Amino acid sequence: MIKAIVISFLVLVVSSSIFYAQDRGEPIMVIGDSLIGKVVEGESIREVIGNVTLTQGKVVVTCNKAIQFLSRNEAELIGNVVLKQDSLTIKTEQGFYFGNSKTTKSVSGIVLDDQKVILSADSGEYFFNEDRAFFQSNVKLRDSSMTLTADELTYFQTDDRAISVGNVTISDDDNVITADTLDHFRNTKHSIADGHVKIVSNDNNTIIFGDHLEDYSKKKYTLINENPVLLQIDTIYTAEDDSVESFRIDSLIIKCEVMEGIRDTSTIFKAIDSVKIIRGAFASVNDFTLYLRTDEKIIIEKMNEEGEVPILWYENSQLTGDSITVYLEDNEIKSLDVNSNAFMLSQSK
Template sequence: MKNIIKFFLLLLILFFSNSFAQNKNDLVTVVGDSLTGKIVDGQNIREIFGNVVITQGETIITCNKAVQYMQKNEVELFGDVEVNQDTVKLITDAGYYYGNDNIAFSDTGLIMYDGHMILAAMNGYYYLDEEKAYLYEDVKLVDMVSTLTSNQLTYYQGEDKAVSVGDVKIIDSTSTIIADSLIHFRTSGDSYAFFNVQISDAQNDLTIYGDTLVDLKKEKYTKITGRPFLVQIDTTADGLLDTLLLSAGLLESVSDSVSKLIATDSVKIMRGAFSSFNSNSVLFRNEDRILTFRKENEKEPPILWYENSQLIGDTVNIYLDGNRLEHIDIDKNAVLISVHEEMEFRFDQISGDKIQLFFGEEGLKRTNVKGSVLSIYYMFDEDEPNGLIKSSADRTDLIFDNKKLVDVRLYGSPASEYHPENLVEGKEKEFTLPTFILYENRPDKKEMLKRISNSKSIF
């Protein structure tokens, strides 16, 4: 029995010795030029004036005046306050230090830096044991490559990670991102943004809107999901606005040697008189080229519209000269249909293995069709309908002047037949190519712009 009692006494001694050691290590020490003490509501309070130095473990705090609450193990700080721990320094006019939790707080404006970045805000906590800062109101983070502002920010020093909430904006040398919330890794430059996301490239007057964003700086890769929408503002040679609009289910930007923007799923493109609806598009920024194509398992081909014409094909390349449409190449199962707006159901049609359209300052100038060419063209005599011509050839060239067809040239086993007007009128629907189909899902500019009507301006 005596041995059991001795054993428990030994345990109690060890327990209290360990507790005392811990409390001693946690004790806040305050020194200064002068000191006064008082008791308020049973609390032992000390006021320290002049060259105040407060220490607790590796934490060192200096200020002009301190009020120490002995029982709480807390200190109120006044005048030229500096909190130092390792490489981290926090500066403020006045603050509060919670010794038991090793937390510094200020609501008079504070600046924190670690030699690599600067954090500033009107209010904030720094959790010294966790190496974590929580700041709110007019928050700003600045480092060598970017500036981030927000309403609230939590910074994890060990991970160089900032979690920002409310009116978030991050600016670097190439882009600006705004969002409702954002996770930013300062060392890598990677960012993850959520809700009401906008990313802009001011140099190219380009802005992309979406719900979520992944921006990986070292990989030069950006992904935008949640109804992404792209707007690029440009001007024509005569000074008129020429805006590129693009929406999709997914947008991916790859800024490698090729520099391309990849759009996937329900892609809509509009620029001037040109528009498209497709499943896959790639914008090659350095080449002024847009590629759209149909994958093997996809039923519908890419569909393009230019003024009164509809174009389809398995693969389409659109080439731009600056902001002007230069030419379009359509490969495999190519079909071009043009409507005569003043004549219902009269469609000029041509199909082949490949169609090329060439544009000038005033619009379409020439169309070249190659491989198994079939065509139907309606004739007019002084603007009066005059039947149609059905033809076939190995190759066909169509020449346009002032947006009107003025010459048709057939090459390689050409064959044609004329159908007079009296056999055509009222029977127009009978004169269609085997591949004839009209699509009704042409993008509408006003409808597309509704996507950003309530968005904040990034510029």
């Protein structure tokens, strides 16, 4: 009977120790030039000053001063704080390290460098067990090909993924995208943007608005499938009189249900379903438009045999046909070709 009680007691003690260790996590170790121990409101505290080094597993922290809370397995880090784990480095002036959850937090400006990206913000947290960062306020993420800014950003280091919220802007050699939220995958250079989306081309003066965008930078392809509107503003030279040059601002507007942008050797935009086009004296209603900006050509077609016949208005004429090609020159309409079931109605002046 006594033997059974002793065994039960030992099992209880061992189990309690295991659960306690799991709850606490690995103890943090702190060393430095000088150490002051004291008890504040019943809690044991160590102040370590000068050349401070804190270690927990692979995490190594250096700073000028650390205040270690023994029972909580935590430490406040003060002055020239540098946290390292493998290729990851985090720098701040003041912060905290929580040993039980293996996380760090700072509200004194924080910079993360994992040799893939540099991430900075006014405040931030890093979860070492999850390889995850959550940064807030004036967030900026940079790598070799793009810059991303936002109000909040969650960075998944292992997945090379960043989820941004609030006043998001991402820019690369091709485009500048702004949105309310953006999910960016670094390896594939794939971005998904939602809410008040705007994409501005760096190669030309084209802007596309919408509510949902998917951009595949490696493939040079963009999809906007919620309320897309394309706006292109061109400055057109009109005349020269007494050494005074005259210019006219001309805009192309394309509205549709789905828009695709293809950036390769030429710039191509596809407008699909319920397409409306306006440009100066030219307008059209159709179900499919192919705008070849580089080739200065607009092709308007029926979606299929049962589709609506495209309608085009130009100056005083209305044209219909299964396929209409508009040729441009210096951003002005040069000629029109109407193929199959062509019909034209003109209003005399």
